[in-house]
Amino acid sequence: MPLSTQSQADDEPYVLVASLDNARNLSNILKSITFKDHAIFSATPNGLKVTVEDSKCMQANAFIQADIFQEFTIKEDLVGFQVNLTVLLDCLNIFGGSTVQGVSTALRMCYRGYGYPLTLFLEEGGVVTVCKINTQEPEEPVDFDFCSNNVTNKVILLSESLKEAFSELDMTSEVLQITMSPSQPYFRLSTFGNSGNAHYDYPKDSEMMELFRCTTTQTNRYKMSLLKPSTKALALSCKVSVRTDSRGFLSLQYLVRNDDGQICFVEYYCCPDEEVEEE
Amino acid sequence: MLCICVCVYRPVLAKAIHSLSRIGDELYVEPQDDGLALRSVNSSRSAYACFLFAPLFFSRYTIPSGHAFRCKMAIKSVQAVFRSLASLEKTVEKCHIGLDEKKNRLTFTLHCKHGLLKTHNLSFQDSESLQAVFDKDSYGNVFRSHPRLLVDTVVHFPPSLEEVTVSVSDERMWVRNHVEEEDRSKSMLTELCLASDEFDHFAVTTQNSVTFCLKELRGMLVFAESTGLPVSMYFDEPGSPLVLSVTDSVLEGNFVLATLSDDSNHRKNNSRREQTPPPPPNDDFMDDDMDSYLIAMDTSIAPGPSATRPPTPPLAVSTYSKQPAAANHRSRLIAEEQEEEEEEEAELADSAGPPNKKFCSLFFGSVLPPSSQTSTQPVTNQEVLASDSEDDEQ
Structure with a gap:
């Protein structure tokens, strides 16, 4: 890789250097959380976390572990910055994002620290492009305080079965209602649209249901407009874990397998719709 | 639950709904003794389609006894149930249609x-x-073929083409794009000739030609092709509906398409093909004929005599006098305006108003209030008729 030969390890002033042989491994997963322009990047020695929020009611996090990168050097415990995600994605696809086998864009992503731009070195077929994206003051992401101790219901489904349901969801419905229950209907997605309502029921013993752990019957409604972006992550994923806590907050965790068979996670948090919370 | 239909899922049900969605925006559902009827009509009421699924199509078929139930719903919402045909075919095992009358939900x-x-x-x-009033069995010209033949024929026409003209002789069928007289010099004419031996059945009693909308024909062909069922085409006179039909042991589908009634059609034909002009009686009764076959919406709950579809011998004078009487009873859609229509026809030949309006006006023709018998406005029918059909829907 021509890029790796350029690295001069120690005397570099960067606080963060991350290299990927295939930039698609990053761009694909970032695409699945692109519903707002601004993304908060937080890098720790474990890897990179990218956060996008909407209306303070919904948050999406993409986790890319350090070992996904061919090189991941971080000189501080936490490096945080904010960039325009759309611009970043445009840069990552600057060579057209070819999906042809054997043709991939190599990436080296460097950040010098507060006040500096995020520098991307992209190389494909011997051509190198350097992109500098101005960074912004990182905002504090909303803490949804979703902790596994408060989880009342949890199911893990193969994404395949949810993809169908999500592709058919009645978009004239303002909300998606999720019912999880230890008894019938177990796991139900409901919409209430112009032409009537629709329910999708998943029995707990279905082959699509990898784990079913529901302790109480819970029915919550979530704004369709907030959940809609999560279908991008769903499309990429192979499994999804659906959890609700005692407050009715929803967590959707998607397990995404990238081109090289490595595993990343995308997580969505969503607040329930107020008016029906106390139903 | 009042009515229950259960069936092992068959894609044909979804396909029927998808093809009905190409006709109109609403799906009329009527569980009948002889099966579940799904119908649709377009907004200008110039095209109508009906599928009847026999009780045997379902593994269980129970319908309310005593009072008839019928309803209409947005076809889009039903389509949403059967959205992705391909994946449905793989995943759906059983389909259940039930009516909850308490909650008014299907x-x-x-x-x-x-x-x-x-x-x-x-x-x-x-x-x-x-309910459309048509009696395809009385039609003189009947053709049956594998849908492929017609699919291969219409594929040559651009998607933007609105109407095609089908002409028949004893041995051949010609299909060509319909072009308004005034556009003739500018447009390209495409004509395909099909020999009678390409059809499974080819029966011509009157050598004439009809012009009708291509869109609905295409919709029908998509259904027929995907099910592989042979398509039968019935037509008679220009102005009387053309019927496309597919039949199977457990289902019957009929598409009734209005045809253009235009004198120039005859003239064109005669000059182009040295065809023998249609027998005089046909001409004389053409307008009555149109009335009797016109797609009429039955607004009465108890269908009139026409619902029994009297077996009408083709071209028998008596039929024409019988049928309008039956139709008049049902709604204003059938208006008594034969005289008006005749005059209009004569005028149309020369005045030839806005091209497409001519087509529409025909189908709306029968909705015209009788007061328009003054016949001074041959092509102003549109607004009148559009509002009429709106009233009808309410």
Whole structure:
């Protein structure tokens, strides 16, 4: 890789250097959380976390572990910055994002620290492009305080079965209602649209249901407009874990397998719709 | 639950709904003794389609006894139930259609693989019975072929083309794009000739030609091709509906398309093909004929005599006098305006108003209030008629 030969390890002033042989491994997963322009990047020695929020009611996090990168050097415990995600994605696809086998864009992503731009070195077929994206003051992401101790219901489904349901969801419905229950209907997605309502029921013993752990019957409604972006992550994923806590907050965790068979996670948090919370 | 239809899922049900969606925006559902009828009509009421699924199509078929139930609903919402045909075919095992009259919901339940249960409770409106008046068995010209033949024929026409003209002789069928007289010099004419031996059945009693909308024909062909069922085409006179039909042991589908009634059609034909002009009686009764075959919406709950579809011998004078009487009773859609129509025809030949309006005006023709018998406005029918059909829907 021509890029790796350029690295001069120690005397570099960067606080963060991350290299990927295939930039698609990053761009694909970032695409699945692109519903707002601004993304908060937080890098720790474990890897990179990218956060996008909407209306303070919904948050999406993409986790890319350090070992996904061919090189991941971080000189501080936490490096945080904010960039325009759309611009970043445009840069990552600057060579057209070819999906042809054997043709991939190599990436080296460097950040010098507060006040500096995020520098991307992209190389494909011997051509190198350097992109500098101005960074912004990182905002504090909303803490949804979703902790596994408060989880009342949890199911893990193969994404395949949810993809169908999500592709058919009645978009004239303002909300998606999720019912999880230890008894019938177990796991139900409901919409209430112009032409009537629709329910999708998943029995707990279905082959699509990898784990079913529901302790109480819970029915919550979530704004369709907030959940809609999560279908991008769903499309990429192979499994999804659906959890609700005692407050009715929803967590959707998607397990995404990238081109090289490595595993990343995308997580969505969503607040329930107020008016029906106390139903 | 009043009415229950259960069937092992067959894609043909979804395909029928998809092809009905190419006709109109609303799906009329009527469980009848002889099966579940799904119907649709377009907004200008120039095209109508009906599928009848026999009780045998279902593994269980129970309908309310005593009072008839019928409803209409947005076809889009029903389509949403059967959205992705390809994946449905692989995943759905059983389909259940039930009516919850208390909640005024029609419930479609799909039992899918892996135990997934999809329930769609769709709201509906009460509706009048939708019934086109046509008697295809009395038609003189009958053709039957594998859908492929017609698919291969219409594929040559651009998607933007609105109407085609089908002409027949004893041995051949010509299909060509319909071009308004005034556009003739500018447009390209495409004509295909099909020999009678390409058809499974080819019976011509009157050598004439009809012009009708291509869109609905295409819709029908998509259905026929995907099910592989042979398509039968019936038509008679220009101005009387053309019927396309597919039949199977458990289902029957009929598409009734209005045809253009235009004197120039005859003239064109005669000059182009040295065809023998249609026998004089036909001409004389053409307008009556149109009335009797016109797609009429039955607004009465108890269907009039026409619902029994009297077996009409082709071209028999008596039929024409009988049928309008039956039709008049049902709604204003059938108006007594034969004289007016005749005069209009004569005028149309020369005045030839806005091209497409001519086509529409024909189908709306019968909705014209009798007061328009003054016949000074041959082509101003549109607004009148559009509003009429709106009234009808309410």
